[in-house]
Amino acid sequence: MKKIVPVIVLALLFAIALFNDSALELSPTWSWVVTILLGLAMVVVLILSMTGKMIERRIVFLFVGISLVLPFFMNFTMPLNVSPVVQTLYDALNKLPKGSKVLASFDYDPPSAPELQPMADAFVKWAFRNDIKVIIVGLWPQGPLQANLSVEAAMADPEIAAKNPKYGVDYVNLGFQTGNEFVIQGMGTSFRAKFPTDLYNTPYDSIPLMRGVENFSNIDFVMNLSSGYPGTVEWVQIAVDRFGVPVGAGNTAVQAPQVYPYVESGQLTGLLGGMSGAAEFEKATGEAGQANTFLLSQSFAHLVVVGFILIGNVALFIGQNRRRAPLV
């Protein structure tokens, strides 16, 4: 029974958060109260570990789960600074004249959506608002379908809906193509050869937006959203290095460190790294989205993890003194 209780508590919290939709929102005062209570609970854990009690991993899971869910009920706004790498990407996009064609490669699947979907939503909204043409492709099977979600989210914006971006004229979804980096290589020669039809089986030549688009030399910018292989590294190695087209990227927090060297060398024009990159991009573009709420969850979770790390070290030092270290 003891083992099931944390699971039930978490399941209930997750379920409420999922269906909440701002109906149950804590006021700023209560948000602070709940945060302080969470902090006090961690102090209790610290005291218990100092007395030599073993901290089960389920307790760690419970605290992490609560810290992830609570922000969905809160009304906190955190101050956010746009980092230089995000600003670089935004500035490069802003320099594109109206009517420019941007190739957006959606190279991720639903598990990575919490980090990358807010970036995608902000980008598509910004593109539609600024009359930038968007050509969507995917090197991952689910990528083009995630792109459709971003387009739907953009169309839900009244200002964008009033502009009435037309499929085939203002944006197009060419779908997924198998072949990993060879797709990018083939696109350097001919888009048509790699994507003979769009996602809905419309022939390439029947799509007005694709008229005159033969290869990368007809593209003004590539925006890549990726969570692994094939992804940003392949786009840099082939599209940038071989065909000279500027590429900006959004990556998951795990992949971002691998890609930083390309930003440093100038091969990559800006980088959105993880949830914080998504939130910064939303701030830079002015497109309000979910990244801020997700980032609040992430902030709470990070603090809880740091708290447990400190608790573990305090317990280690005390245990060493007592010649006993509580370990999970």
Place this chain on the structure above:
Amino acid sequence: MKREIPLIITFVAGCVFVIQYFIPHWPFNEFEQVFTDWFSIVQAFAIWLGALSLLKFSMLKIQRRQKDWYMSVIIIVGFAVMVAYGAYDGFVGMNANPAYSFRDPGTHFDWLYQNIYTPLTSTMFALLAFFVASASYRAFRARNFQATLLLIAGILVMIGRVPVGDLITQFLPESYRAANLADWIMNPLNATGQRAIMIGIALGTVSTSLRIILGIERSHLEG
């Protein structure tokens, strides 16, 4: 000849692949794509081997009522349901006007994919949040100097990567605030380490590939 033929094929294919990288002229410019297409085709056929092997052993497990045999029931049922709906939607879609694929939005197969498979994979991925916490709690202990460095770097990066970090350290000069410290750790320090590891990996890859091409490394052929 059972061992010699694979070695010869490996040698020839390896040499061709190395040479084609430097020669842009036809037909060398097409080798990479052609060989990749061949591999994709072989891979596609080979999936049947794996799938049939999975089904065979699942059925044997059920038949012998071995431990956890009911897990094999789930495997077989899940396999059968997806294949059946995929085949049904594919057949119906092929004959529809306009024709559609079994993967298109709105099909039964797509419903199963979006409502069963996708939430399951997302759930597995979400486990990482909890596992990172428990792994950090267990691993980030200041047992020695290197572990202490790891601990401090880990804490700084975790705090610096979220806005809370700047909030906590806003009283410090800008270059010493959490976000900038985290960037400094990730860019010059982490990137340097990553590059060093990547150089080592590249050299290891060259060495291993040469051993395989020259037939010196044969474990994958003969155990």
Place this chain on the structure above:
Amino acid sequence: MRVAKFTTPLAITAFLMVVLFGALQAQPDAIQRDSLEVATDSLSPMPAVAPLVKPVNPSAEDTPNDAGNSMDIAWELGSDDAARVTKYQVMRSESPDGPYEVVGETTQGQSKFTDNTVAAGVDYYYRIVAVSDPLGDGVTNFASAESDIIGPAVSTGQWFNTRRLNVLLWTLVLSGSVIFYIYRAKGGGNLYIRKIAGIDAIDEAIGRATEMGRKVFYVPGINDMDDVQTLASIAILGRVARLAAESDTYLEVPVSKSLVLITARETVKEAYSKVGRPDSFREEQVHYVTDDQFGYAAAIDGMVVRQKPATMIYMGAFYAESLILAETGNAAGAIQIAGTAQPAQLPFFVAACDYTLIGEELFAASAYLAREPMLLGSLKGQDIGKALFLASIVLGTILQLLGLDFQWLLRVS
């Protein structure tokens, strides 16, 4: 316990019924097809209100280092590019008198275009048309101006990519070093190799499994046989299988790819034969799970939680599932040895496993375990290559500080 015995199958049956019921009830939405209104798009320039400044100094040159099906077109922008031009059309013909067809377009401000649709050895003539079409209707305030005709331009294929000369040099140096030391090692003599704790621990880990009477799980990663990490993993698997066979410990190898299944099975079977225990090998020891990343992780986690192996060995390419596997193995109380050349996953393995082989140690493991002179010789050659890399980094840093450009030596095109 008795309750759990029945509730688990019941819960699973209920879940399956929900799946089937839900799938049967699913009403496929009408397949949405956006009908594209194909806009008529006249490409013929029409008389403009005020003439545009034509693009000047057009050039057409064979793209270097290609197969002969690409031409680089360039021109200088006219003075009214920023104010009036909306696009440039690149037109091509096989005769100077035409007819010309549009082969591509660029936007305002761009003065280059690569024509990737040429045939080698054929004479082509180009002209660049600056177009001002502010409303996009081809009529209102439409203006265009054509450049002079350029040509004949011929594209030819090159037999050597000169931009990869530096790569060729490094390839020859590194390969030469590795091959030299491989064959030098054949002549005998001891080659020193530093201690790698993770590989030494494999013996101990298998011994632990034997004493506890539990299984050894070997996970060869989730990439296919085209990845060198998987090949290195299979090489190590051969050695591990031999140790497991010698100590009569059950080795289980769940794989994610069918080609890996075939290779791994043969490798393990051969290892059992070599130690004289072919009858101890069972086919189900090496079994296919699923190609899907998280399905594979979930299946292995389930096996680990239920069977509680004594030893987990992860060798090969891993992605996000690395920590899921390692933490579950840790919770089950297994001793864990990991090795991968995925830099992003190394921190997770270092935090969760007892021993980790970092990057090139994975590739060295096979040679380390076998202790064959030729394999060890390749490691020495690899180390010489690394020394040369280090020297070039130091030299490059000095040259860069002195303001001398040397990047041609390292840039890969």
